[in-house]
Amino acid sequence: MSDNPHHRCGSVAVIGRPNVGKSTLTNALVGAKVSIVSNRPQTTRHRLLGIATFPEGQLVLVDTPGLHRVQKRAMNRVMNRAARGALEGVDVGLLVIEAGRWDEEDSLACKVLEDAGIPVVLVVNKIDRIKDKGSLLPFIAQISEGRTFASVHPISAQKHKGLEALVKDLMGLLPEAPPMFGEDEITDRSQRFLAGELVREQLMRQLGEELPYATTVEIERFAEDGNLLRIGAVIWVEREGQKAIVIGKGGIRLKEIGAKARLQMERLFGAKVFLETWVRVREGWSDDESALKAFGYE
Missing domain, CATH: 3.40.50.300 (P-loop containing nucleotide triphosphate hydrolases)
Known part of the structure; x- marks a missing residue:
């Protein structure tokens, strides 16, 4: 305070x-x-x-x-x-x-x-x-x-x-008032939420030209194992053809997305991260209010 x-x-x-x-x-x-x-x-x-x-x-x-x-x-x-x-x-x-x-x-x-x-x-x-x-x-x-x-x-x-x-x-x-948050707090969002965003950031950066808005990320697993965070992320796309684009030839693109996201997580969370990623299809999710709600969109 x-x-x-x-x-x-x-x-x-x-x-x-x-x-x-x-x-x-x-x-x-x-x-x-x-x-x-x-x-x-x-x-x-x-x-x-x-x-x-x-x-x-x-x-x-x-x-x-x-x-x-x-x-x-x-x-x-x-x-x-x-x-x-x-x-x-x-x-x-x-x-x-x-x-x-x-x-x-x-x-x-x-x-x-x-x-x-x-x-x-x-x-x-x-x-x-x-x-x-x-x-x-x-x-x-x-x-x-x-x-x-x-x-x-x-x-x-x-x-x-x-x-x-x-x-x-x-x-x-601003009004004169005491701080709302502690000095070491930087966001109201959980590490689980931030992990999903960091995977999505790599999708936007690497696939922005090909799949600008057809992907979202859901964190299925987020567990602490000593100083290791075990994170499982599902990348959702809208069509089978998009799934192939995200995975890339021989899985190379998905590996690169995962590797870069993992480095960003380790930097932000100050811990070692074991990240697994999967790609799944849900047709038309970005134009479906119930799907958006399920994926955590307000």
Whole structure:
């Protein structure tokens, strides 16, 4: 517990369209990998808390799936509900956008935050990719017109640039309160959940072009055996042909997915991991509300 009488603590919803770097920002502020990342939209499918503890206060970051304007499948609808539900009871909204780009989905995310009636901080991410830095100010002025932001922060979450000023401004918007979580806590999610996400991250990274959204992961076994974690993960796909793609010729792709996920688990959990993976077919799971519920989608 903090002995600082002016300690601040509150929840911050991280909102934006898909692929603007919300999870990268959450991980950068927490100082550990709690949200999986890839260069594919819709990598984040669940709402989760990232806990960032500083001497002056604690930010409870609610990382959310990207908001979609078009909701073709049950998966899109579930993710939109998760993102909108993240705004219940939060103190501040972080609107994350990509430097130099604003489209209809950014407008949707902004409107959702405005309707929530909370202070909104605009985070202009990926400034490291902008060659002409002089174009940033006119861009920010253009999108700020007719909108009220508590503050605006050009940052690079990936390169950890601009984060100190962002944290300072966020703390100023939070109430004086004791911390909600212990100093060593970084997320509200279980190791079992994180293990499934780390397998899914490798699927998104290695099969993003071929099977961007047709896979999910279910952890069937998670057991501690001394300093060894024994984990069994089922990769679900929608068709037999997709199963062959995930396994790869002679099983090589599945082995690589498992090996990389295992290394990430060992890094995150601080323990040796024995990981087994299987691939199974459940037709149309991503457009089936009951299947999504069974797989743990909120």
